[in-house]
Amino acid sequence: MMRNRLWGSNLGLLLLACQVFQLGIDNIPHATLATLGLNVYLFLFPAKPLLQTCLSVREAYWYRDWSRLLLSPFHHVDDMHLYFNMASLLWKGIKLERKLGGAWFAYLLSVFSLLTGLVYLLLETGLTHMTEDSSYSLQCAVGFSGVLFGLKVVNNHYHPGGATYVMELHIANRYACWVELVLIHFMNPGTSFVGHLAGILVGLLYTTGPLKRLMKTCAGFVTSNGLYGGQQTYYNSSGYSGYGMPYPPNPRYGQQSFIRRQYGAPYREPYDTAMPSAPFQHPYTAGLSEEEQYAAAVRASLNDRGSHTHGTYTQSNPTPEEIRWRRLQRFNS
Template sequence: MERGRSGGVWRGMLPLLGLHVANEYYRLGRKPPVTAGLILANTLIYLRPGPLHRILPTVDQVCFNPHLILKYGDMRRFFLSAFYHMGESHLVYNMMSLLWKGIQLETSMGSVEFASMVAALLGLSQGITLLLSKGLLLLFDYETAYYHQFAVGFSGVLFAMKVVLNARSDDEYSYVHGMIIPTRHAAWAELILIQLFVPGVSFLGHLGGILAGLAYLQLRGSFLGSDPLALLIRNFVGAVSWPLRFVRSLFSFQRPRISGRGRVGRNLPGRVVAAAVWRCPVCTYDNSAWVDVCEMCSTVRQDHHHDFSRTHPSDRSGDLSLEELRRRRLERFER
């Protein structure tokens, strides 16, 4: 979350973000749709292409400001401010972080559970930031520093996601900007380091994100049963996709299958033929082991398991001409 006001400017970093996202998704077997949707939504809101420029509110209209939210009940600032960014570098940094965290969490949790978690973390992080700013005003008279501060960005949710991801990790230590930090303290270390290196960011917004992640883990651990928000999302998706599934079922058809007890083909070297069939030496048709005459060309089976006295000269495959073999095949298919 970053303080201030700005508009969307494209300086060439977005193509690099697009290439990185495409490369990561190309390597994945299962493509996490919610993570991709969040990245796309944040990017489109920043670029505001075509009709979106007229539809979407400006960044000045949605900046997170505790004073305006509490005074006027402006819920648009409360929810939409997380999807706006101050500049291209702000957007790209947050989306790269979202890509890394989102892929891991959505792959392990499932898309519905992940979407439910993101919605909960968004509300918790914004709400805790609002309460912190109001509390600082009442207790310490910090009015200008936090209560009237304007901020935008998805980083509050990202800090909350980092807390959840670290809680699910089996690693004891993590790298934070090149430093080895115990995993359970990684989010706190990143909070301090970012504030030192980039003083213009919203410390309260990032702190609210960490506390939101801790609150989510506590609430999720104490709640027994299915997540009600995830259940609601799952039912909504099922209701929306039902017409599509119904139309698909109307026009679906099964591929016609060729039935038969054998195959036609050459006897390739190294090819293993099941013991339950025998291959005709003339037409290479695979016949059932229960029959002694080829079902394709009527050639009598000849091997050491059968009596050779039953083979007559007129039935031997070597005596059949090409015309006779072709005629027998046609008769076989016309049965």
Template sequence: MDCESVVRGICRHIFSVYSRQRLICEERMFQQRRRQQNFGVYLLAYHLLQNEYIPPVTLAAILFQMAVFLGFVPPIGPWKTREMCLLPSRIIAHHEWIRLLASVVMHVDDMHLYYNMVSLLWKGRRLERRLGSWRFLLILLVFAVASSGGIVALSVLATDVFHLHYLALMHQCAIGFSGVLFALKVLHTTYFPYEDSLLLGWMPIPSRYACWAELLLIQFLTPEASFIGHLSGILVGLLYTKGPLKYFVDLLESIMPLSFGLPGEVGSSQHYGYRRTSSSTRGATGSRNWGSGTTGFFSGGDRASYGWRTDQGRYEAYTGGLSEEEQMRRATEESLRYRSRTTPNAPPYPDNDDLYRYR
């Protein structure tokens, strides 16, 4: 036995001991943090209660991930992060396919859960209303599997093809809903192309570049974030809008039964799911403001153009610059006003006899 092999054996033993000790310390710190901090969960619950309407699939996805984080789903509880995280080497070598889905609905801490779920709340309210609840559910499931599979594929590509072994992508554990959120971000910018995004809340950028700018910004601010996971989500979104993934979802939607009671056709404006019962003025006009909040580093809304909307003039010529909700509200008001003018049986104002009767 030569000296070099002895040194390698000693170094390997030291590294294994160090890895085990580090794993134990991380698990202890993780458990202590979970016991001491749940502020993000309370803040998320407050946001849910403050919203006038949350579509059913969006609400169910948020509540399920909250339940997973709080330990109400034992098979994928927070204490099983190491066993369920997305680890490409384990998936390929040991065929642990459960990691592809379980890792998507698990989160590191309460604030990780909070930011992801607020982003899902904002995107889901608009996309589910436009696509319908049943199709939106299929999209979430397909995006979850596809984004996880994309992480594994990109890790193998970087390691075996480009020989980027120093990145150790095959041995990085990843959890969280961020990949699906980036894919939904691509869908949102596709279905709502006339809305600019604000970088850091004040810098307007074209919607088509919003996901790429957010990818670079998040990686710059939080280097420990999974760049491969976020990139995989963007690629999955592009595969849906530009590639074959949309046809796969169409196929699933056509062959799977539609008798689960999920509401919503494409473009449906029916109100299902969670709605606060309130008689205030805010409750009467709350449905007009869908998607007007801010999430993460970007915010969308009906803002003035900054020179990137090439078809904005032609678009506003047909819509008057109004959103779909405002167009529907105005059409309803015009219909009621026309009916009141053509129906003489119900006078718009009480006469003198009615006034004396109510005194």
């Protein structure tokens, strides 16, 4: 089997190689390129035969072979199956990784790969109980297309509007994944309808459900335990947004540096290199307006004074001149 893959026609691999070189390897972000490389490697050198990597309720749940959750997304039936999935990954990965950042996109791929399999098992189990037909628990799915359907939902969320053509039908992007789900099932009955549906549901859990908040919480927990060498990563609604600075304020950066370091104020919106028209925000302003910077400086001044004198500050409406004077006094000291 391996010799046939290496020395056969392998049209899908040739088409994929042409597409990669046409794009240029340097133009493919790192997480996307690494995921593509992993899928190609496991196609050429599979970890196990397909019948031992595909995911089903019987194999994973009844026989407790949970390793299939990790293996099934990254194995493919044939070279054309691999080509179509990886061509889709290139298009979606380039857009999303540039939007979210490499670290968050790699995190997203890992979570989606695992959750798509879990949702697939839940759906097949539900169908088995509702229809009293055990064949649903025996259906075995393999391939990356479920994850790609989830990425399509996320991509439409971050790039709203527009339309696309699906089999010469003009479809709004937000409905395209549902139309593709139905058309692919009817045009190619051998594909896993439930596996694709599972990917869409995972994408919706991220864009409209609690999944994104849960991922942020887990990422915050990991970084708070110092697993990244003291460098804390912050995420907002648009993904990766920069690093916190857990060090004392440096006078040469001034008051804005203190606000960013002391209060960990998140960015309003990260600068997107894929959208040159997006407004740039200096990393030490943290996206705060001048009034918000003043307010933060006053709070810092009051907290500092209270910690040293244990007194109470009585003036509640200081003038702008007094605020500026306090800022100078604080950072000159």
